[in-house]
Amino acid sequence: xxxxxxxxxLLWLPLLVPIGSAAERGEYRVTxxxxxxxxxxxxxxxxxxxxxxxxxxxxxxDFEAGWAHWIKDxxxxxxxxxxxxxxxxxxxxxxxxxxxxxxxxxxxxxxDHEDHEWPFGLDEATYLxxxxxxxxTQTLFLAPPNLExxxxxxxxxxxxxxxxxxxxxxxxxxxxxxxxxxxxxxxSFEQLTRACLLVGEHSEERVRAAGVEVLLAVGDDLRDxxxxxxxxxxxxxxxxxxLFGGDAPGQRYIVxxxxxxxxxxxxxxxxxxxxxxxPPSAADATWAHVCLHELLHMWIGVAIRRAxxxxxxxxxxxxxxxxxxxxxxxxxxxxxxxxxxxxxSYGNYALxxxxxxxxxxxxxxxxETGLLYGGGLYMGLxxxxxxxxxxxxxxxxxxxxxxxxxxxxxSDEAYTSLEVAGIASDxxxxxxxxxxDRYVEGSLRIPVAAYLRRLGLALEADGIAPHPGSxxxxxxxxxxxxxx
Ligand SMILES: [Zn+2]
Numbered sequence: 001x002x003x004x005x006x007x008x009x010l011l012w013l014p015l016l017v018p019i020g021s022a023a024e025r026g027e028y029r030v031t032x033x034x035x036x037x038x039x040x041x042x043x044x045x046x047x048x049x050x051x052x053x054x055x056x057x058x059x060x061x062d063f064e065a066g067w068a069h070w071i072k073d074x075x076x077x078x079x080x081x082x083x084x085x086x087x088x089x090x091x092x093x094x095x096x097x098x099x100x101x102x103x104x105x106x107x108x109x110x111x112d113h114e115d116h117e118w119p120f121g122l123d124e125a126t127y128l129x130x131x132x133x134x135x136x137t138q139t140l141f142l143a144p145p146n147l148e149x150x151x152x153x154x155x156x157x158x159x160x161x162x163x164x165x166x167x168x169x170x171x172x173x174x175x176x177x178x179x180x181x182x183x184x185x186x187x188s189f190e191q192l193t194r195a196c197l198l199v200g201e202h203s204e205e206r207v208r209a210a211g212v213e214v215l216l217a218v219g220d221d222l223r224d225x226x227x228x229x230x231x232x233x234x235x236x237x238x239x240x241x242x243l244f245g246g247d248a249p250g251q252r253y254i255v256x257x258x259x260x261x262x263x264x265x266x267x268x269x270x271x272x273x274x275x276x277x278x279p280p281s282a283a284d285a286t287w288a289h290v291c292l293h294e295l296l297h298m299w300i301g302v303a304i305r306r307a308x309x310x311x312x313x314x315x316x317x318x319x320x321x322x323x324x325x326x327x328x329x330x331x332x333x334x335x336x337x338x339x340x341x342x343x344x345s346y347g348n349y350a351l352x353x354x355x356x357x358x359x360x361x362x363x364x365x366x367x368e369t370g371l372l373y374g375g376g377l378y379m380g381l382x383x384x385x386x387x388x389x390x391x392x393x394x395x396x397x398x399x400x401x402x403x404x405x406x407x408x409x410x411s412d413e414a415y416t417s418l419e420v421a422g423i424a425s426d427x428x429x430x431x432x433x434x435x436x437d438r439y440v441e442g443s444l445r446i447p448v449a450a451y452l453r454r455l456g457l458a459l460e461a462d463g464i465a466p467h468p469g470s471x472x473x474x475x476x477x478x479x480x481x482x483x484x
Pocket of ligand 1 (some may be wrong): 269293294297315316319
């Protein structure tokens with residue numbers, strides 16, 4: 001996630017007929033209404049192995065009930081319509097008091113997220129615009145944690161569409177011609193509860209880049225920016241795929257974008273959401289940096305997961321370092337722009353550095369963005385420089401990423417800072433563990449000026465500039481990292 005500044009009774013059809021094959025583990029019917037746009041009705045038929053139903057445990061940390069804060073009037077019944085008793089155990093985790101193999105859920109989700117404070121912005125949650133509703137699916141779905149497959153049916157007002165990266169499901173044979181319905185298949189709890197959707201009368205554009213089908217869904221006031229965003233996405237996706245060895249973790253991806261009173265972005269499973277205070281322009285590469293950062297979460301954050309918050313500096317900060325590197329490689333930002341961005345990150349880091357370790361800052365992400373993003377960025381630079389110089393230019397941070405992707409990508413195993421240090425040491429041909437002891441586990445300041453100097457850059461009072469006395473070796477290293 002990233003933030004630049006500071007961030008009915010509907011058509012209720014009581015006869016929900018379960019359809020689909022026996023392999024279907026569940027079916028959701030989600031009904032949006034034009035007249036009551038802040039209420040979404042959800043009906044679900046689910047097979048349950050255990051006794052637990054839950055919402056996504058990730059996010060909404062300021063709410064006692066987690067994402068269940070927005071779930072109203074939950075009713076659970078068995079296939080005969082008999083009530084099944086449930087206890088809410090907190091943070092959106094429910095336990096069925098009565099045993100049932102199949103349950104029917106019925107609830108409403110109230111979309112009033114805009115009435116609350118969101119430390120990382122509303123693009124992490126849900127918001128409404130005149131022509132569309134943005135939904136982070138954390139807020140929509142209650143499901144068994146071991147969900148293997150579900151059919152999600154959206155019932156929509158006329159002329160509305162759902163933009164999603166989920167796989168479309170064939171229309172039902174007995175589909176009601178008068179109903180505006182869209183159907184999708186999801187294959188895990190994570191995919192169901194960590195996606196993002198744009199629902200309404202907005203516009204869509206499909207792009208194919210680096211083997212990935214990207215759906216760009218934007219609100220009306222960003223329609224004119226679509227060509228610029230498409231161009232940036234194509235270049236960014238190409239560079240990111242090369243960085244990780246030529247292979248994207250998914251085949252379908254969605255980018256949702258709208259105007260807002262702040263700029264920021266959030267990474268989701270199978271997509272990202274962005275908001276802009278100003279429409280994307282060529283003169284300002286900040287939005288492209290956000291776009292690249294969130295795109296990189298497709299790998300770091302979603303496919304390659306960290307084991308604990310002590311590695312948050314890597315997930316967010318190293319991602320920021322890579323995003324800057326790719327901005328240069330894709331020809332989106334020139335050297336002046338990059339140095340300005342690097343200087344800003346250093347400023348944010350310097351304000352908080354030396355007080356606590358990067359590892360411990362991961363537990364207080366909202367309060368420690370300067371340390372995690374800025375410090376993590378400069379740890380990324382440190383690792384890249386150490387690997388490149390230790391291996392005499394044979395390896396770089398790119399090899400580290402590809403090893404992480406092979407070792408941890410799309411698996412249940414997650415990496416720790418210690419494992420990153422181990423891989424980096426192997427690649428550098430020397431032990432970088434003591435650098436981790438000092439700057440990740442310990443609270444010493446990363447010697448940023450010394451590492452910038454190795455790239456022929458000088459850290460000055462008003463920012464970062466090329467060092468007038470830099471050597472050819474230093475300039476070669478700089479162009480290897482931040483060259484186009
Ligand atoms: Zn992020």
